[in-house]
Amino acid sequence: MDKKMMTIDLNSHVLLDKAEKDGVETMYDRKQGFKSQCGFGLQGNCCRICGMGPCRITPKTPRGICGADEHVIVGRNFARMVAGGTAAHSDHARDIAHTMALSSRDGNYKIRDEEKLIILAKEWDVETEGRDIYDIAHEVADVALMEFGKPHGVARFLKNAPEPRQKIWKDLGIEPRAIDREIATIMHSTHIGCTGDIDSLIHMSLRTALADGWVGSMIGTRFSDILFGTPTVRETEANLGVLEDNKVNIILHGHEPSLSEMIVLASEDPELVALAKEMGADGINLAGMCCTGNEVTMRHGVKTAGDFHQQELAIVTGAVEAMIVDVQCIFPALAKVADCYHTKFITTSPKAKIAGSTYMEFSEETAYADGYKIVKEAVLNFKNRDKEKVLIPELKSKATVGYSADAILGQLDRVVNSHIDPAGTLKPLADCLKSGVLRGAVGVVGCNNAKGVSNLAHVTIMKELIKNDILVVTTGCGASAAAKFGLMTKEARKLAGKGLATVCDLVDIPPVLHLGSCVDCSRILDVVGGTAKLLDMDMSDLPVAGVAPEWMSEKAVAIGSYVVASGIDTYLGVMPPVTGSSRAVEILCGELQDMVGAKFTVNENPQELAQIIIQDIEKKRVHFENLVEERMNEKVEAGAEA
Amino acid sequence: MNLYNIIFTGSEQALAAAKGMLAEAIEKNGRDHKVAFPDTAYSLPCIYAATGQKMNTLGDLEGALTVVESLINRTHLLEHALNSGLATALAAEVIEAIKYATMEEPYQAPCAGHVSDPIIRSLGVPLVTGDIPGVAVVLGECPDAETAAKVIKDYQSKGLLTFLVGKVIDQAIEAGVKMSVELRVIPLGYDVTSVIHVVSVAIRAALIFGGLTPGDLSGLLEYTSKRVPAFVNAFGPLSELVVSAGAGAIALGFPVITDQTVLEVPMNLLTQKDYDKVVATSLEARNIKIKITEIPIPVAFAAAFEGERIRKAD
Ligand code: SF4
Numbered sequence: 012m013d014k015k016m017m018t019i020d021l022n023s024h025v026l027l028d029k030a031e032k033d034g035v036e037t038m039y040d041r042k043q044g045f046k047s048q049c050g051f052g053l054q055g056n057c058c059r060i061c062g063m064g065p066c067r068i069t070p071k072t073p074r075g076i077c078g079a080d081e082h083v084i085v086g087r088n089f090a091r092m093v094a095g096g097t098a099a100h101s102d103h104a105r106d107i108a109h110t111m112a113l114s115s116r117d118g119n120y121k122i123r124d125e126e127k128l129i130i131l132a133k134e135w136d137v138e139t140e141g142r143d144i145y146d147i148a149h150e151v152a153d154v155a156l157m158e159f160g161k162p163h164g165v166a167r168f169l170k171n172a173p174e175p176r177q178k179i180w181k182d183l184g185i186e187p188r189a190i191d192r193e194i195a196t197i198m199h200s201t202h203i204g205c206t207g208d209i210d211s212l213i214h215m216s217l218r219t220a221l222a223d224g225w226v227g228s229m230i231g232t233r234f235s236d237i238l239f240g241t242p243t244v245r246e247t248e249a250n251l252g253v254l255e256d257n258k259v260n261i262i263l264h265g266h267e268p269s270l271s272e273m274i275v276l277a278s279e280d281p282e283l284v285a286l287a288k289e290m291g292a293d294g295i296n297l298a299g300m301c302c303t304g305n306e307v308t309m310r311h312g313v314k315t316a317g318d319f320h321q322q323e324l325a326i327v328t329g330a331v332e333a334m335i336v337d338v339q340c341i342f343p344a345l346a347k348v349a350d351c352y353h354t355k356f357i358t359t360s361p362k363a364k365i366a367g368s369t370y371m372e373f374s375e376e377t378a379y380a381d382g383y384k385i386v387k388e389a390v391l392n393f394k395n396r397d398k399e400k401v402l403i404p405e406l407k408s409k410a411t412v413g414y415s416a417d418a419i420l421g422q423l424d425r426v427v428n429s430h431i432d433p434a435g436t437l438k439p440l441a442d443c444l445k446s447g448v449l450r451g452a453v454g455v456v457g458c459n460n461a462k463g464v465s466n467l468a469h470v471t472i473m474k475e476l477i478k479n480d481i482l483v484v485t486t487g488c489g490a491s492a493a494a495k496f497g498l499m500t501k502e503a504r505k506l507a508g509k510g511l512a513t514v515c516d517l518v519d520i521p522p523v524l525h526l527g528s529c530v531d532c533s534r535i536l537d538v539v540g541g542t543a544k545l546l547d548m549d550m551s552d553l554p555v556a557g558v559a560p561e562w563m564s565e566k567a568v569a570i571g572s573y574v575v576a577s578g579i580d581t582y583l584g585v586m587p588p589v590t591g592s593s594r595a596v597e598i599l600c601g602e603l604q605d606m607v608g609a610k611f612t613v614n615e616n617p618q619e620l621a622q623i624i625i626q627d628i629e630k631k632r633v634h635f636e637n638l639v640e641e642r643m644n645e646k647v648e649a650g651a652e653a
Numbered sequence: 654m655n656l657y658n659i660i661f662t663g664s665e666q667a668l669a670a671a672k673g674m675l676a677e678a679i680e681k682n683g684r685d686h687k688v689a690f691p692d693t694a695y696s697l698p699c700i701y702a703a704t705g706q707k708m709n710t711l712g713d714l715e716g717a718l719t720v721v722e723s724l725i726n727r728t729h730l731l732e733h734a735l736n737s738g739l740a741t742a743l744a745a746e747v748i749e750a751i752k753y754a755t756m757e758e759p760y761q762a763p764c765a766g767h768v769s770d771p772i773i774r775s776l777g778v779p780l781v782t783g784d785i786p787g788v789a790v791v792l793g794e795c796p797d798a799e800t801a802a803k804v805i806k807d808y809q810s811k812g813l814l815t816f817l818v819g820k821v822i823d824q825a826i827e828a829g830v831k832m833s834v835e836l837r838v839i840p841l842g843y844d845v846t847s848v849i850h851v852v853s854v855a856i857r858a859a860l861i862f863g864g865l866t867p868g869d870l871s872g873l874l875e876y877t878s879k880r881v882p883a884f885v886n887a888f889g890p891l892s893e894l895v896v897s898a899g900a901g902a903i904a905l906g907f908p909v910i911t912d913q914t915v916l917e918v919p920m921n922l923l924t925q926k927d928y929d930k931v932v933a934t935s936l937e938a939r940n941i942k943i944k945i946t947e948i949p950i951p952v953a954f955a956a957a958f959e960g961e962r963i964r965k966a967d
Pocket residue numbers: 058059060061062063064065066075076077078079084202203204
């Protein structure tokens with residue numbers, strides 16, 4: 012297949028041609044190399060958990076050497092994916108919590124959102140009266156760090172969920188205890204000769220995934236807001252066209268804001284800006300990629316260079332002085348691509364060293380000094396740029412970003428009638444859902460996947476949803492796709508149905524809202540949970556859904572699982588490796604409904620998937636509207652009695 | 654029932670009523686029987702503005718009802734709900750037009766019914782200058798006459814033009830509210846369908862002062878929502894027909910504030926059960942800022958009283 016048929020991003024087309032000319036191999040070439048992928052792996056019934064294996068299930072060999080059948084093997088593989096994803100998000104969160112423990116009034120890391128910290132401290136019974144804000148911060152950080160390995164009890168944030176949801180978790184026994192413990196339990200139970208029951212493996216996966224969404228990711232998001240500021244609405248631009256011809260272009264790629272915040276600061280350092288000019292550049296141009304890009308665009312409006320599938324292509328422009336990365340979703344291939352240009356590929360985290368990269372360790376203790384050194388390395392590299400080899404594609408899109416839950420509340424206040432309701436609540440959103448002006452709300456999240464055409468599923472599904480009066484919120488590389496394709500501009504209202512367009516007009520928002528990075532999917536839980544509580548319902552009662560049209564990472568598997576476990580139907584545009592077990596499919600796409608009130612649905616055709624989501628939301632509305640009516644009658648009766 | 658279904662049902666009821674009345678009228682008077690409202694150059698103003706077509710005979714009205722029918726699509730999207738509201742409005746205009754075509758005196762004092770072009774022209778200047786800061790449509794029935802009078806007099810004292818529809822007319826009379834065009838309180842009629850006569854005022858304002866081309870429906874809706882500062886207060890139990898007519902108001906950009914428990918739509922459909930706050934809620938919902946400072950004298954004082962002659966007995 013023509014490589015250009017593998018992405019709908021026109022900038023990518025231009026750069027794929029250039030890569031070919033420059034003799035650079037990209038993900039798209041490697042994808043073509045894998046003519047057909049192994050069916051056993053695709054179905055999830057290949058096991059290499061012990062030294063007797065690998066074993067694979069066929070009609071002739073229906074069991075592994077130890078006797079594990081296809082259900083056990085698929086279940087174990089699935090559980091380990093969830094554990095991998097949870098570990099990634101949670102280790103990220105752990106670093107942020109450590110950073111908060113280091114925060115000080117005159118240090119590199121300060122408390123930016125004191126109010127949010129105080130609210131959290133109160134939630135966690137940390138004394139706040141008359142105490143120094145940093146003392147509070149340190150104690151809160153310690154409490155958070157205990158969430159990773161506390162010996163007793165269950166996760167603290169669970170009590171923020173609507174009560175019926177808490178009860179479901181409790182009754183099913185899937186309340187996560189400590190994050191690391193859940194991950195370790197999965198690694199234990201999936202060891203040879205341990206759990207041999209797929210129901211139990213999926214059950215365990217749900218508990219571990221909840222330790223991600225309602226603990227790890229939630230800590231990551233809340234703490235990042237406290238340390239770096241809660242995102243507010245701002246303007247930015249997206250796609251590779253944001254690179255600049257005569258500036259030092261630095262791309263920040265990865266996930267953790269502790270690093271990226273320092274790089275943002277350092278790139279504004281007058282000394283470094285002066286140095287850039289000395290080198291003959293007009294200044295320093297910072298652009299983000301993947302989730303770190305999302306973090307800095309949400310908080311500083313830093314432009315988004317691109318998404319997961321564009322990481323190599325960014326370097327192929329020949330205009331990138333440095334690609335600075337930390338952890339997660341970083342192609343090891345970048346080392347080879349960077350070799351073909353002057354680009355410095357700088358790894359910074361001891362958790363993610365990559366052979367062939369320039370390793371410059373970043374440590375929270377010496378954060379700014381480290382950030383300064385790294386940016387300086389990039390600036391000094393400007394002189395090595397080969398003008399002949401530069402090609403910056405021209406496309407870029409404007410985007411309005413920064414919709415944290417708090418920013419959303421702020422926007423909703425615009426439509427509150429001060430003689431009826433107080434400000435600062437989700438009621439306007441709830442009202443729009445109840446009346447049907449908004450048919451529903453859907454979180455479109457997740458990655459890019461080489462199995463499909465890059466960005467096609469994201470963009471198709473978002474457009475279909477908004478056309479049908481369904482509000483879209485997005486994070487991760489879904490957000491990058493939306494930004495690149497202009498869906499985050501206020502003008503994109505004209506692509507929305509009349510109901511959504513009216514809401515966008517009144518509330519002054521684009522039809523697709525950028526909620527942040529992958530850990531910020533926890534913001535979606537906050538908003539849905541908050542709306543459910545306001546309506547006196549469970550999250551599974553609302554006409555909402557989650558979709559990962561182009562998911563690829565284990566983090567996405569963990570996200571999908573905790574979203575389902577939270578009662579939100581989840582739709583996947585790529586089949587996970589579970590079809591080898593009919594039982595796995597039965598549970599994930601069926602029985603979960605009775606357990607947690609939501610399930611998975613998979614369809615690899617984005618157009619069809621969008622229609623399924625829309626139909627399901629309409630079906631859900633019948634149930635939702637009945638409940639609304641019940642609640643209204645109760646209120647009227649109570650009013651009559653009073 | 655969900656809000657959209659209520660609206661669709663109301664529209665279907667309005668359509669069915671109009672069809673029935675029309676069939677009967679045609680049977681009695683023939684298709685060529687003349688149809689017109691008095692003193693207007695705009696035929697049936699709502700239908701004319703929406704479709705660009707003038708209605709001259711009962712036979713023409715059959716065509717109008719086909720348009721009404723085409724506006725009702727039960728798909729649950731706001732667009733269709735608003736269109737359905739407009740359908741109700743147009744069906745109401747057909748019903749009112751049949752009344753004028755077939756009855757000797759369809760409206761009697763105190764009810765005004767159709768409002769003539771000259772009156773609209775006379776109201777145009779104060780509306781443009783903001784001397785009339787808003788148009789209130791008070792519809793239905795308040796819990797008691799005092800409440801009704803309080804709300805209406807409050808609007809009057811703020812200089813708003815208030816139209817009354819339904820039982821609230823009797824309540825206003827009972828509480829001694831004085832009514833006339835000069836006093837800016839106009840009782841329209843007892844049937845819900847008579848509310849179309851105020852819609853007709855808004856629409857003719859758009860045609861006369863906004864220079865809009867008849868048939869340019871989206872231009873019309875934009876003009877009314879941006880330029881005609883009207884809103885609706887719907888009191889008492891709401892029938893499907895009233896809710897559906899309310900959707901028509903919302904389509905024109907006029908928020909509806911009610912004392913009933915309804916599925917609220919921010920800025921557009923609001924519940925305010927505290928009658929002391931209805932006026933303030935409504936003004937905020939329509940973003941109406943009162944220019945004249947209220948003068949704290951016992952008698953309500955505002956431009957609305959300019960036309961009032963103080964009678965000796967008072
Ligand atoms: S755990 Fe069982 S199925 Fe897996 S590799 Fe070992 S023997 Fe084979």
